[in-house]
Amino acid sequence: MHSIDTLDTLLSELEAFGNTNDAAHTERASRMLNITRDTGELLAVLVHARGARRVLEIGTSNGYSTLWLARAVQPLGGSVVTVEKAQDKFDMAHANFVRAQLQGVIGQLLADAGDVLRDAADGAYDFIFLDSARQQYESWWPQLDRVLAAGGVLVVDNASSHYADMAGFVDAIRADSRYMACLATVGKGEFIAVKAGN
Numbered sequence: 001m002h003s004i005d006t007l008d009t010l011l012s013e014l015e016a017f018g019n020t021n022d023a024a025h026t027e028r029a030s031r032m033l034n035i036t037r038d039t040g041e042l043l044a045v046l047v048h049a050r051g052a053r054r055v056l057e058i059g060t061s062n063g064y065s066t067l068w069l070a071r072a073v074q075p076l077g078g079s080v081v082t083v084e085k086a087q088d089k090f091d092m093a094h095a096n097f098v099r100a101q102l103q104g105v106i107g108q109l110l111a112d113a114g115d116v117l118r119d120a121a122d123g124a125y126d127f128i129f130l131d132s133a134r135q136q137y138e139s140w141w142p143q144l145d146r147v148l149a150a151g152g153v154l155v156v157d158n159a160s161s162h163y164a165d166m167a168g169f170v171d172a173i174r175a176d177s178r179y180m181a182c183l184a185t186v187g188k189g190e191f192i193a194v195k196a197g198n
Protein backbone atom coordinates (compact mmCIF):
# COMPACT_ATOMS: atom_id res chain seq x y z
CA MET A 1 0.00 0.00 0.00
CA HIS A 2 1.83 3.10 -1.22
CA SER A 3 -0.77 5.54 -2.42
CA ILE A 4 -2.49 8.12 -0.29
CA ASP A 5 -5.78 6.83 -1.74
CA THR A 6 -5.16 3.39 -0.32
CA LEU A 7 -4.16 4.68 3.11
CA ASP A 8 -7.29 6.81 3.04
CA THR A 9 -9.29 3.63 2.41
CA LEU A 10 -7.75 2.03 5.50
CA LEU A 11 -8.42 5.16 7.58
CA SER A 12 -12.05 5.15 6.43
CA GLU A 13 -12.38 1.45 7.29
CA LEU A 14 -10.96 2.09 10.76
CA GLU A 15 -13.38 4.97 11.30
CA ALA A 16 -16.33 2.74 10.43
CA PHE A 17 -14.99 -0.08 12.61
CA GLY A 18 -14.36 2.26 15.54
CA ASN A 19 -17.85 3.73 15.37
CA THR A 20 -19.55 0.33 15.15
CA ASN A 21 -17.35 -1.29 17.77
CA ASP A 22 -17.57 1.54 20.29
CA ALA A 23 -21.35 1.72 19.94
CA ALA A 24 -21.57 -1.98 20.77
CA HIS A 25 -19.31 -1.94 23.86
CA THR A 26 -19.64 -0.01 27.08
CA GLU A 27 -16.47 -1.22 28.82
CA ARG A 28 -13.55 1.09 28.04
CA ALA A 29 -11.01 -1.70 27.40
CA SER A 30 -13.06 -3.01 24.46
CA ARG A 31 -13.50 0.36 22.78
CA MET A 32 -11.12 1.89 20.20
CA LEU A 33 -11.72 5.49 21.35
CA ASN A 34 -10.09 6.86 18.20
CA ILE A 35 -9.51 10.52 17.50
CA THR A 36 -11.77 12.17 14.95
CA ARG A 37 -10.69 12.61 11.32
CA ASP A 38 -10.34 16.38 11.71
CA THR A 39 -8.07 15.77 14.70
CA GLY A 40 -5.92 13.56 12.47
CA GLU A 41 -5.73 16.36 9.95
CA LEU A 42 -4.79 18.84 12.68
CA LEU A 43 -2.03 16.53 13.96
CA ALA A 44 -0.63 16.18 10.44
CA VAL A 45 -0.60 19.95 9.91
CA LEU A 46 1.09 20.54 13.27
CA VAL A 47 3.75 17.90 12.59
CA HIS A 48 4.56 19.65 9.32
CA ALA A 49 4.45 23.16 10.81
CA ARG A 50 6.97 22.06 13.44
CA GLY A 51 9.00 20.01 10.98
CA ALA A 52 8.85 17.28 13.60
CA ARG A 53 10.99 14.20 12.99
CA ARG A 54 10.87 12.62 16.45
CA VAL A 55 7.25 11.98 17.39
CA LEU A 56 5.97 10.22 20.53
CA GLU A 57 2.37 9.05 20.86
CA ILE A 58 1.04 7.88 24.20
CA GLY A 59 -2.07 5.73 23.67
CA THR A 60 -1.98 3.71 20.44
CA SER A 61 -5.27 1.78 20.63
CA ASN A 62 -5.60 0.12 17.20
CA GLY A 63 -3.33 2.69 15.57
CA TYR A 64 -5.76 5.06 13.87
CA SER A 65 -4.11 8.25 15.17
CA THR A 66 -0.66 6.70 14.70
CA LEU A 67 -1.36 6.33 10.98
CA TRP A 68 -2.07 10.06 10.72
CA LEU A 69 1.15 10.87 12.55
CA ALA A 70 3.19 8.37 10.51
CA ARG A 71 1.88 9.64 7.20
CA ALA A 72 2.76 13.19 8.24
CA VAL A 73 6.25 12.41 9.51
CA GLN A 74 7.31 10.04 6.70
CA PRO A 75 8.11 12.73 4.09
CA LEU A 76 10.09 14.61 6.76
CA GLY A 77 12.33 11.58 7.24
CA GLY A 78 11.12 11.10 10.79
CA SER A 79 9.46 8.37 12.81
CA VAL A 80 6.78 7.80 15.41
CA VAL A 81 7.20 5.91 18.67
CA THR A 82 3.78 4.84 19.97
CA VAL A 83 3.08 3.38 23.40
CA GLU A 84 0.27 1.00 24.34
CA LYS A 85 -0.10 -1.12 27.45
CA ALA A 86 -2.88 -3.46 26.25
CA GLN A 87 -1.66 -6.48 24.26
CA ASP A 88 -4.85 -6.82 22.18
CA LYS A 89 -4.72 -3.18 21.08
CA PHE A 90 -0.99 -3.45 20.38
CA ASP A 91 -1.64 -6.46 18.11
CA MET A 92 -4.50 -4.77 16.25
CA ALA A 93 -2.33 -1.72 15.66
CA HIS A 94 0.54 -3.85 14.40
CA ALA A 95 -1.71 -5.47 11.79
CA ASN A 96 -2.87 -2.03 10.65
CA PHE A 97 0.70 -0.72 10.39
CA VAL A 98 1.72 -3.73 8.29
CA ARG A 99 -1.30 -3.26 6.08
CA ALA A 100 -0.39 0.41 5.59
CA GLN A 101 3.26 -0.53 4.96
CA LEU A 102 4.18 2.11 7.50
CA GLN A 103 5.78 -0.23 10.06
CA GLY A 104 9.20 1.10 9.03
CA VAL A 105 8.15 4.57 10.20
CA ILE A 106 6.52 3.38 13.44
CA GLY A 107 8.17 1.97 16.54
CA GLN A 108 5.63 0.18 18.75
CA LEU A 109 6.18 -0.20 22.49
CA LEU A 110 4.05 -2.53 24.59
CA ALA A 111 4.61 -0.75 27.88
CA ASP A 112 3.25 1.57 30.51
CA ALA A 113 3.68 5.13 29.34
CA GLY A 114 4.97 6.22 32.74
CA ASP A 115 7.90 3.82 32.38
CA VAL A 116 8.60 4.94 28.81
CA LEU A 117 8.65 8.60 29.85
CA ARG A 118 10.92 7.86 32.81
CA ASP A 119 13.42 6.04 30.57
CA ALA A 120 13.43 8.57 27.69
CA ALA A 121 16.33 10.97 27.24
CA ASP A 122 16.02 14.71 27.86
CA GLY A 123 14.61 16.45 24.78
CA ALA A 124 14.11 13.13 22.97
CA TYR A 125 10.96 14.20 21.10
CA ASP A 126 9.93 17.30 19.23
CA PHE A 127 6.26 16.33 19.06
CA ILE A 128 4.20 14.47 21.67
CA PHE A 129 0.59 13.39 21.24
CA LEU A 130 -1.08 12.44 24.50
CA ASP A 131 -4.25 10.31 24.29
CA SER A 132 -4.20 7.89 27.18
CA ALA A 133 -4.85 7.70 30.93
CA ARG A 134 -6.02 11.24 31.61
CA GLN A 135 -5.89 10.93 35.40
CA GLN A 136 -2.15 10.33 35.17
CA TYR A 137 -1.26 13.33 33.00
CA GLU A 138 -0.55 15.65 35.93
CA SER A 139 1.87 13.15 37.50
CA TRP A 140 3.51 12.60 34.08
CA TRP A 141 3.94 16.33 33.48
CA PRO A 142 7.52 16.70 34.86
CA GLN A 143 8.66 13.85 32.60
CA LEU A 144 6.68 15.08 29.60
CA ASP A 145 8.31 18.49 30.01
CA ARG A 146 11.77 16.94 30.34
CA VAL A 147 11.35 14.69 27.31
CA LEU A 148 9.90 17.41 25.04
CA ALA A 149 12.66 19.25 23.16
CA ALA A 150 12.97 23.03 23.14
CA GLY A 151 10.56 24.33 20.53
CA GLY A 152 8.57 21.11 20.78
CA VAL A 153 4.81 20.71 20.51
CA LEU A 154 2.53 18.85 22.91
CA VAL A 155 -1.03 17.98 21.80
CA VAL A 156 -3.55 16.54 24.26
CA ASP A 157 -6.81 14.92 23.10
CA ASN A 158 -10.13 15.13 24.98
CA ALA A 159 -9.34 18.57 26.38
CA SER A 160 -12.99 19.63 25.88
CA SER A 161 -14.81 16.31 26.27
CA HIS A 162 -12.98 15.38 29.49
CA TYR A 163 -11.50 18.67 30.70
CA ALA A 164 -12.34 17.89 34.33
CA ASP A 165 -10.05 14.83 34.21
CA MET A 166 -7.05 16.94 33.23
CA ALA A 167 -7.77 20.38 34.68
CA GLY A 168 -4.76 20.36 37.02
CA PHE A 169 -2.47 19.29 34.18
CA VAL A 170 -3.76 21.93 31.77
CA ASP A 171 -3.57 24.61 34.46
CA ALA A 172 0.05 23.68 35.22
CA ILE A 173 1.04 24.13 31.57
CA ARG A 174 -0.90 27.36 31.20
CA ALA A 175 0.87 28.71 34.30
CA ASP A 176 4.30 27.82 32.91
CA SER A 177 5.85 30.86 31.20
CA ARG A 178 7.98 28.61 28.96
CA TYR A 179 4.86 27.37 27.19
CA MET A 180 2.40 29.06 24.81
CA ALA A 181 -0.90 27.18 24.79
CA CYS A 182 -4.40 27.16 23.35
CA LEU A 183 -7.48 24.97 23.10
CA ALA A 184 -8.41 24.08 19.52
CA THR A 185 -12.10 23.22 19.25
CA VAL A 186 -11.45 20.36 16.86
CA GLY A 187 -12.74 16.86 17.52
CA LYS A 188 -12.95 16.23 21.26
CA GLY A 189 -10.91 19.38 22.00
CA GLU A 190 -7.17 19.52 21.38
CA PHE A 191 -5.01 21.31 23.95
CA ILE A 192 -1.88 22.49 22.14
CA ALA A 193 1.22 23.70 23.97
CA VAL A 194 4.44 24.89 22.36
CA LYS A 195 7.63 24.92 24.41
CA ALA A 196 9.90 27.91 24.11
CA GLY A 197 13.14 27.37 22.25
CA ASN A 198 14.55 27.04 18.77
Ligand SMILES: C[S@@+](CC[C@H](N)C(=O)[O-])C[C@H]1O[C@@H](n2cnc3c(N)ncnc32)[C@H](O)[C@@H]1O
Binding pocket: 032, 033, 034, 035, 058, 059, 060, 061, 062, 063, 064, 065, 066, 083, 084, 085, 086, 089, 111, 112, 113, 114, 131, 132, 133
Ligand atom coordinates in the same frame (compact mmCIF):
# COMPACT_ATOMS: atom_id res chain seq x y z
C1 LIG B 1 -8.13 6.85 23.79
S1 LIG B 1 -7.27 5.38 23.44
C2 LIG B 1 -6.10 5.88 22.22
C3 LIG B 1 -6.74 6.14 20.87
C4 LIG B 1 -5.74 6.38 19.76
N1 LIG B 1 -4.85 7.49 20.07
C5 LIG B 1 -6.47 6.68 18.45
O1 LIG B 1 -6.95 7.81 18.30
O2 LIG B 1 -6.56 5.78 17.62
C6 LIG B 1 -6.23 5.24 24.87
C7 LIG B 1 -5.29 4.04 24.87
O3 LIG B 1 -4.32 4.27 25.89
C8 LIG B 1 -4.00 3.02 26.45
N2 LIG B 1 -3.42 3.30 27.78
C9 LIG B 1 -4.09 3.68 28.90
N3 LIG B 1 -3.24 3.88 29.92
C10 LIG B 1 -1.99 3.63 29.43
C11 LIG B 1 -0.69 3.67 29.99
N4 LIG B 1 -0.49 4.03 31.28
N5 LIG B 1 0.36 3.35 29.21
C12 LIG B 1 0.17 2.99 27.91
N6 LIG B 1 -1.05 2.94 27.31
C13 LIG B 1 -2.11 3.26 28.06
C14 LIG B 1 -5.32 2.27 26.49
O4 LIG B 1 -5.10 0.86 26.57
C15 LIG B 1 -5.98 2.72 25.19
O5 LIG B 1 -5.75 1.80 24.14
